[in-house]
Amino acid sequence: MNIGFIGLGNVGGKLAGSLLRNGYHVTIRDLDPEITRRFIDQGAAAASSPRAVAEASDMIITCLPSPRACSAVMEAEDGVIAGLSAGKVWLEMSTTDAQELVRIAARVAATGALAMETPVSGGCHRAATGNISIFAGGDRDTFERVLPVLTTLGRRVLHTGPLGTASMLKVLTNYLATANLCSVAEALTVARKAGLDMNTTFEAIRISSGNSFVHETESQVILNGSRDISFTMDLVLKDVGLFDALARSL
Structure with a gap:
C-alpha cells in the first residue's frame, strides 16, 4: 500500500x-x-x-x-x-x-x-x-x-x-490534559516551596487519588528540568479554543 x-x-x-x-x-x-x-x-x-x-x-x-x-x-x-x-x-x-x-x-x-x-x-x-x-x-x-x-x-x-465524534472527543481530552497539566505544575511548585523532596512528591502523587496520565508523563519532564513536552502554546490555545467553541455551541 x-x-x-x-x-x-x-x-x-x-x-x-x-x-x-x-x-x-x-x-x-x-x-x-x-x-x-x-x-x-x-x-x-x-x-x-x-x-x-x-x-x-x-x-x-x-x-x-x-x-x-x-x-x-x-x-x-x-x-x-x-x-x-x-x-x-x-x-x-x-x-x-x-x-x-x-x-x-x-x-x-x-x-x-x-x-x-x-x-x-x-x-x-x-x-x-x-x-x-x-x-x-x-x-x-x-x-x-x-x-x-x-x-x-x-x-x-x-x-x-x-464522522465528527472523534474530533469532539479529541478536543475534550486535550482540554482535560491541559487543565491537569496546569494543576500539576502548581502542585509541584508548592511542594518545592514547602521544602519537600521532589522524588518523594512525585511518588506520593503517583500512588494517590491525585495521580493521572499527565502526572506520570509530564511531571517527569518538569522535574528533570527540561520542561519540553514537544508541544507549543499556540497548539494549546488552539485545542482549548476548539473545546470552548464546542461547549459554547451546546
Missing part, C-alpha cells in the same frame, strides 16, 4: 517514521525542506504538492496544526481533493473542528474516495514507539479497511462512531 503523509511536525513526523519502519511506501509533503530531507534519507518519496501526494497514494494522511491549515491543504487548486479518486482513503489525524471535518469529508466523498477522522492522543513519545491512542470516527466498513494501518501506528484504537 502506498501512503501519503502531509504534515511532518512533532507528532506527524513520528507517525510517518513508524510507517517507514514498518515497510510502507510513504510519499511525504511538508513546508519545511529540512524535515522533508530527513524523511527522504529514511526512504520516503517527496511530492511537489498535496495533489501530487494524493495522486501517488492509496491512503492520504493529514496531520496539520489547525483547521485553517487543513482546509488549505485539502481544498486548494493543487490540494488533496484535486488528486482524489474512487477507492482512495483520506485519514484526518489533525486535532480539528468537528463541523469543518464533516464539511471537508463531504467533498472527499464526492470524488468517490472515503474519509475517516483518526486523531491521536498520548504525546510525541508514544507516537515514536507506536504506543499512541487513536480515536477513529467514520462508518464501520471504512474503519475495518484502515484498521491494519491504525494498529501499526497505535496500540489502542477506538471506533468512536460517525
Whole structure:
C-alpha cells in the first residue's frame, strides 16, 4: 500500500517514521525542506504538492496544526481533493473542528474516495514507539479497511462512531490534559516551596487519588528540568479554543 503523509511536525513526523519502519511506501509533503530531507534519507518519496501526494497514494494522511491549515491543504487548486479518486482513503489525524471535518469529508466523498477522522492522543513519545491512542470516527466498513494501518501506528484504537465524534472527543481530552497539566505544575511548585523532596512528591502523587496520565508523563519532564513536552502554546490555545467553541455551541 502506498501512503501519503502531509504534515511532518512533532507528532506527524513520528507517525510517518513508524510507517517507514514498518515497510510502507510513504510519499511525504511538508513546508519545511529540512524535515522533508530527513524523511527522504529514511526512504520516503517527496511530492511537489498535496495533489501530487494524493495522486501517488492509496491512503492520504493529514496531520496539520489547525483547521485553517487543513482546509488549505485539502481544498486548494493543487490540494488533496484535486488528486482524489474512487477507492482512495483520506485519514484526518489533525486535532480539528468537528463541523469543518464533516464539511471537508463531504467533498472527499464526492470524488468517490472515503474519509475517516483518526486523531491521536498520548504525546510525541508514544507516537515514536507506536504506543499512541487513536480515536477513529467514520462508518464501520471504512474503519475495518484502515484498521491494519491504525494498529501499526497505535496500540489502542477506538471506533468512536460517525464522522465528527472523534474530533469532539479529541478536543475534550486535550482540554482535560491541559487543565491537569496546569494543576500539576502548581502542585509541584508548592511542594518545592514547602521544602519537600521532589522524588518523594512525585511518588506520593503517583500512588494517590491525585495521580493521572499527565502526572506520570509530564511531571517527569518538569522535574528533570527540561520542561519540553514537544508541544507549543499556540497548539494549546488552539485545542482549548476548539473545546470552548464546542461547549459554547451546546
